[in-house]
Amino acid sequence: MSEFLQFLFSGVTVGAVYALVALGFTIIYNASDVVNFAQGEFVMLGGMITWFAHAAGLPLPLAALIAIVATAALGVAINKLAIEPARGAPVVSLIIITIGASVFLQGAAQLVFDKQIHSFPAFSGDRPLRIGGATIQPQSLWVIGGALVVFAGLWLFFTRTLLGRAVLATSNNRLAAQLVGINTNFVMTLSFALSAGIGALAGVLATPITLTAYNVGIGFALKGFAGAMLGGMGNPKGALAGGFLIGLIEALTAGYLSSTYKEAAAFVVILLVLFFMPQGLFGRKSTERV
């Protein structure tokens, strides 16, 4: 029993990180149908900037805040300098631009910071919590809490606020949205700022567990993307469920089968789900009108 509980805790710890990254994908996707492959770099920047500022002597909360704000500003800059000038280009071209942005950010981080692995102290200490014979790090609870708060915030934003609906309208039909008075440029800028901020928050919360370095972004982006696809791209509920599900499948496979197959098991499940439910577990049905 305690063994099962430990596998569960391991899965939830990892899953919460995946879910937080997956949630970052939803906003830009909802605003523009673009899968932002630089999302992992936002996570990396959140961790690296916090470490850098903390090492320079700033208190951790302030360092984290600076990291989130700076990363959000960088997100806006990417939108202004790379995405907006290419407006009108097909979605695939925009996705390729985000891959370019990801390579650029990774290279820049390598020069601005360094090539070493870093970490900063966990928020509530390192003493593991014992529950039913299994243990979990207090920092895991921070990540889980962070994922739930971001999820709730996004869900309210998209369903209850005018701005959130404006974002959805922009993705649905940019021209029509403009006609009813939505400033679509502002919506895009906002969505990049929010996505980058959420990514940086994920980096801040996860770094005491996962550690950070200039090249961790791609790994985060891949797992987060897988989580978002499994749950249904663009749906916060899906991102949350997808992220946790992948973490749990990995941990349970490692625990009961073999750690060699844990990644494979997760991807087999993703393939199966997408085969039978191409929109993911919670994805909206695509209706093509002719």
Next chain:
Amino acid sequence: MIKKTLTTTVPAALVALALASAASAEIRIGASVSATGPAAFLGDPEAKTLEMLVEDLNAKGGINGEEVALVLYDDGGDANKARTFATRLIEDDEVQAIIGGSTTGTSMAILSVAEDAEIPFISLAGAIDIIDPVKPYTFKTPHTDRMACQKIFEDMQKRGIAKIGMISGTDGFGASMQAQCKEVAGDYGIEIAADETYDPKDADMTAQLTKIKNAEGVQAVLNPGFGQGPSIVTRNYKQLAIDLPLYQSHGVASDGFIELAGKDAAEGVRLPGTALLVAELLPEGDAQKPVVTAYKAAFEERTKTPVGTFGGYAHDAFLILTDAITRAGSTEPEAIRDAIEATKGLAGTTGVYAFTPEDHLGLDLSAFRMLEIKGGEWTLVE
């Protein structure tokens, strides 16, 4: 009109003159390392070390009164680039010897070019395939994974450990060492009761460690791996309160590991490391003490970053090469090669080198020191 021709031809002639003297009067050493890219953690300190050593050597008057010129390329960890640079070093830069190949892949690429051109080549990569079977012109400075496994198992044997669990990274380093350790475990009467793996990007290894913990009769755990993985394993090990000796590999032998894993979690962890890591702890009279303290002081003064094992590999390659050229009194590739093969008792940062025509690795198990972390500091076991 005349004035105009003067201004254009004179500088050109000067440049030509400078080039000619550069090509003839010096000892030319070529290097191709991975200063950027995925293997930058290896190549970056290697490049800095080589640049530093060449400057120092020339400030002291070079080798036998001749200046040494270093032609340094960055192959970014790409084997194709490494091959191109090796060709360029030999054909265009006309170097007399090559140091480099931060990774096994780039080393293998340079090796084939250097062997064809019969130019001495000293590799900085770990794999035993580089010098086994022995090739006439290829040498290497790092110890092998297999030696690390042997050193660890030797220590386990002394502590009466006969049954262990292994948790290995699936990256190149972890996978290679996992295979080597499984091959030699039997020689030390050690049985591997649990064999788990993790992806180098994983954030939590408690599932694998719980399995090892519950495997019957496990007396110690060994973690071959590199990068952040071993730090996370060490933290999870503490989290699960596993009360067995934990062994890490030489891949994480640096102060950064203690910092990342945390002082408490790293307490009691043992690993095979080089003398460089414990320079201050070496007893007076240790053959390696002068060379490791000198390199450590010079590198840290110049780069303001802590010295590491990998920069040490480049240090040793340069030391072996300059020692051989000094003794050979010639820059003929064959003479340099023969001089390297005659190297005896040369103390480097990695170990004391003694090459023969049959042994192009030049190190034995004594190159590794068994280290234990106590109170956040490295200590020597024994």
